[in-house]
Amino acid sequence: MAGRTTYRDLADLAAHIRVASGKEPADLVIRNTSFLDVYTGRFLSGDVAVYRETIVGTQQRYEGLEVVDGRGAFLVPGFIDAHVHIESSLLTPERFQQAVLPSGTTTVIWDPHEIANVRGLEGLTWALEATEDLALDVFVMLSSCVPSTSPQRELETSGALLRAGDLALLQARSRVLGLAEMMNYPGLLAGEPDVLSKLFLFQDRRRDGHCPGLRGKDLNAYGAAGIHSCHESISKEEAEEKLQKGFHVLIREGSCAKDADALLPLLDDYSSAVIGLCSDDRNPADIAKEGHIGFIIDKALRGGHKPQNIFRAASFAAARAYGLDDRGAVAPGFLADVCLVRPKDGRTWTSGLAIEAVYKRGRPVDRAALAASAEAFASRPQPRWGSNMCLAPCRAEDFDVPVPAGASPHVAPARVQARVIGVRTRQIVTDALSASLPAAGGLVCMDLQQDILKIAVFERHRRTGHRAVGFVKGFGLRRGAIAASINHDSHNAIVVGADETVMAAALNHLIHIDGGIVVAQDEGTIDSLALPVGGLMCNRDPQEVAQALERLRALAQAMGCRLPEPFIQLSFLALPVVPSLKITDRGLVDVDRFQLVPAAY
C-alpha cells in the first residue's frame, strides 16, 4: 500500500495516462466545485476527472462520459475512521457500510475485538472475509488483548484466547495493517512475555495504542515499544503530551466516549498532518441521527476550526498514519473517494457540515444499492459457528445470593452488608459501593428503595456453567429486567433486573433468540433485538436496528431506567480492566486489587 493507484495491467495503466492527458474522455467529471488540496491547504477550482476508481486529473478542463455539476459545493477527500469496532454498531459489515458510506466515511480501520473475544481466530478470519468485497474499504488491525485479562487469573471466561502465534497466522493477509489497540499497557510496562511477543511479531507494522491517562515515563516506554497511536486521551494536556511524544492522536467521538470538545483545540495547520479522527464505538441510533466521522467534522467546523485542517485530519493524516498512501487527497493518482459538501447554511462553515453526495472509488454512493447489496449478503452462507448461547436455561433460583455463612444478620428485619457496583451515567468506570440489604430465607434481597438491583453474568461460550450474581445501583429500574449477550470484552450473557423471575425470563428469551438485547417488562411481555452473528451483530436495515434500539431504550425507561444509554452501560459492567467494581461469570471483581470478592459479607 506504499503506492498510489494500482492498475490491473499495462493496458489499464496506459488507459489511465490517456484519460489523464485528455486524449480520451473520463468516466466522471465533477465540475464547479472548490476542491481541497491537502498539501497546501487551499481550496482550488477546476474539474476533477475520474477514470475507473481513480482521480486522474484536477484543475484542467475534461470531457467525461458523465459530468456532475457541483454547483459551487466543496469537494473533500472521503473520511477515514482510524479506529472502529464495527460490532458496536450492532450491524454486520455490509450493513455497517450501508449506515456510514452515505455519511462520507469511505475507509475504516477495524479492530474486530468483540467478535475476536467471542470466536477467536475464527472471528478474525470472518472479519476479513466479511469485508472482502464491500464498497467501503475495511482494513483490519488484529486484536491484541483477547481476553482482556490473563486466563491464569481466572477472573472471567472468554470465548477465545489469542496468542501471538494465532495472530501470526493472519499477519500476511491483505488488508491487515498491524496490531490493534494494546490495551494491556500494564502488561507492556511489566514486560509480560505474551504482550512482548505480539509487539515483536508486528514490529514492522503499525501497532495501535490504548492508554487512557498514561503520562510521563510510562508513556515514553509505551512509545519506545513501538506503539504509534492513541485514541484514549480525554484531556487536551494528555493528548498534547502524546503528540509531543510522537503518537498519532485520534480524536474520538463515540456513543459513550466523547472527546472531540476536549481535543479539538490541538488541531491547527501544523498538527492537522498527524491528528486523525475515529468513532471507536458508535451505536446505530447515533450513526443514523448524527452521522459518523462527519459528526466530528461538523463539531470542529461549528467550533470555528479551519475546514482545511479538520478535513485533512479526517483523510490524509489518517491515511498517512496507517500507510494508506493511495488515498486521502483530491489529486491525480489518488483513489476517487470524495465527498461533495457545503456549509449547512450554504454560507459559513461555522453553521456546520452538510453532505450532498459521496463517491467511493469513483462511483456515487447510492443508499438503495447499498441496501440491495446488504440484502444479498443475507442470502449468503452465514458463519457456521453453532449456537451463540451455549448455556442451559435458567430459573429464578439461579439468581439467589445466599447469606454468607460467616455473616451475622442484624435483628429483624435481617440485613446483610453487600458490595454494590455503582454505575456512573455515561462513564465506564464504576464505584465500589457497600450497602446494607434485607435478607430473608437465608438469601440476600434487592432493595428497590435504594435502587439496588441484582445483576448477573452467565458464561455463554462453552457450557462451563459459570455464573455470578451481584448487586448494582444506578439503573433505576422499578420492574422487569434487561438482558444482553454484549458485554465487553468476554461477551457473556448479562442480565440486570428488579425481579428474579423476570430476570430468568429475560435470560431464557436471550437464549431463545440466540443472543441480542432483551427487555422484559414481566414474564410474558418481552421485546428484543436478535443479534445472530456471534450474539453481537445482525444483518438488518440500519434504520430498523436503530429504531429497535430506541424502542427497547424507551421500554427500559418506561420501566424506570434512568440511564440514557442503558445497554452500552450494561455492556461495560463485566469489563474487569476498568475500575472499580465489576462482575464477570466468575464473580464480583475488585478491579483495583484485581481479585474476586464475594457479593455479600
Added chain:
Amino acid sequence: MAGRTTYRDLADLAAHIRVASGKEPADLVIRNTSFLDVYTGRFLSGDVAVYRETIVGTQQRYEGLEVVDGRGAFLVPGFIDAHVHIESSLLTPERFQQAVLPSGTTTVIWDPHEIANVRGLEGLTWALEATEDLALDVFVMLSSCVPSTSPQRELETSGALLRAGDLALLQARSRVLGLAEMMNYPGLLAGEPDVLSKLFLFQDRRRDGHCPGLRGKDLNAYGAAGIHSCHESISKEEAEEKLQKGFHVLIREGSCAKDADALLPLLDDYSSAVIGLCSDDRNPADIAKEGHIGFIIDKALRGGHKPQNIFRAASFAAARAYGLDDRGAVAPGFLADVCLVRPKDGRTWTSGLAIEAVYKRGRPVDRAALAASAEAFASRPQPRWGSNMCLAPCRAEDFDVPVPAGASPHVAPARVQARVIGVRTRQIVTDALSASLPAAGGLVCMDLQQDILKIAVFERHRRTGHRAVGFVKGFGLRRGAIAASINHDSHNAIVVGADETVMAAALNHLIHIDGGIVVAQDEGTIDSLALPVGGLMCNRDPQEVAQALERLRALAQAMGCRLPEPFIQLSFLALPVVPSLKITDRGLVDVDRFQLVPAAY
C-alpha cells in the same frame, strides 16, 4: 519499514521498555536542549534519553551511562536527503558518508543512476552492497532510465541497458524503496511499453518523478501513472501546481541546479508536512565548503522561515513521503538520529545554522572514526569490473573534422559553416549555434578568436570505436585540454581543448589513470584526479578530493576557462535529452529534432 524501532529479540524489546520506564539507565542522555516536536511544531524542554539506537524517552528526567550537556542548544531530527546521486560527489559511499554525516545528514535516498549507466545491474547491485554496513542509512531507488534514450534510436552508446526485468531482480532487496526518477516523461505520456512495465512493476512502491516544466494535463497524467514526487521544479508556480496535484515537492540545492530561493516561499506550517529537501548532484568542494542538506536549511533560516517548518521538511516530511516511519522525529520509538544545532550568532535563526554535533543511531558522529572506517573500506576487495576505459589510445588525427564533401569552402582563407554547441554558464541546456570556421588541408579548424574549441566523445564501455568530434563555444580555453570519464548519462570519455595534440594527450592520460578528470596544459604537463570506481568515484579523503577538484579547476581557469564549474558543465554536454545541441559518441545530436546532425555542412 512501516514500524518504529525494530528490536533484535524479546529481551531487547524488554530492555527498551525498562530503560524508557526509568528502571535502568539510558546509554545516552542529552540534557539542556530545546528539542523540536515535529507533531505540534513546538520546541520542548527536558531530557532526551537514548538506548542502543533509539530514542526511548523525552521530557522526563533520565539517568544515563553518558550524559551530554546541550548547553541550551536546539535538538532536531537528523536531515534526510530525499534524492541524491552519490556519484556526483566523486566519492564512494563510505567516503560520501564521511563528507555528509558530520554536516547533519543521517539518511539519504540514492538513485545510483550514474553507476547504473556504466555498469547496469552490476552497478546497482554494487550500490546496495557498498552501502550495507555504513553508519549513514542509504536507501536506494532503482534507476528507471538507463540509458537516457531508447537504444533503438542509436543516439548514444551507454555502458548498460536496464529493462523492467532487470530491476525486478533487485526489487525485493532490503533498502530498496522503489523506482528512481522517471525522467522519460515523454515516454510515459506516449505510453511506451518499457516505461509502463517499470511503473507497473513498482506499483506498490514509491515511484520518483523528474519532470521539469511539466504542467497541466501532462502533469495530471504523470501523477495518474503513480509518480509521487518531483525535485525538478524551478519556479514557485510550477512547484505549487505539483503540490496541488499531490506530488511531494523536493526542494533541491545542488552544485549546478539551485532551486531553494525560488521554492522556499512555498514552505509553511501546513506544507512542511509534505515538502522534502534534496541535493541531487553536489560536488565534494561544495559539500566541504557549504555543507549538504544543512545548506538548504541555512538558506531557509536566513530567509526568515520558521525553524519548525524547515526542520520538519528536512526530516519528518521526507521520512513519511518515503515510508521511513522509524525516523524523522525526536520522540520515543524513533531512531536516535539527531543534530545539536544553534543559530549561527547564538541568538536568532536569521543568522543561519550552526551544527554543533550529530548523533547517528545514538552514537556521536566522529570525523576521525569515519575516516578510519573509510580507510578500512579501501582494503576490501574492490568490484572486479575490469578496465573502466575500454578504448584504444588516440592520436591527434582522431580529432579531425573533415570538410564535408558537399561543402563549398569560400575563397582563401577557406571557411566552412559548422554547428557549435553554445554553453550557458551554470545551465545544462545549450544553444544550437552556427559559425563560420577556417578550413585547411581538407579539415575544419577551431577558432580561438571566436572561442570555438573542439569537443569529442569517445565510447569507453565496450570498444565499439565510436567517437564523434564537434565544436563548442563558451569554455574560453586559450590552450590545453580537459578530459573526463564523467558525462551524463552514458559516461563515455569526453574531451574539450584548444589543441588536438593536447586533447589526445589528455584522453590518453585519462585512459592511463583508468578514468577520472584530467587537465592537460600541454602534452607533458598533465594533472588529474583518478576515479577508479567506474570512472566516476574514488575512495579518498573528501577534503583531498575537494582540494584536487579545486586545483584542477584553478588550472583550467589559468588556461583561460571562464566557466566556474567547467567539469560539471562538460559532464552535461553529452546528455541528449536536454536541449538543444549535444554531442555523444555517435555524433552531434539535435535534441529538439532528436536526431544526429553533422558538425560541418
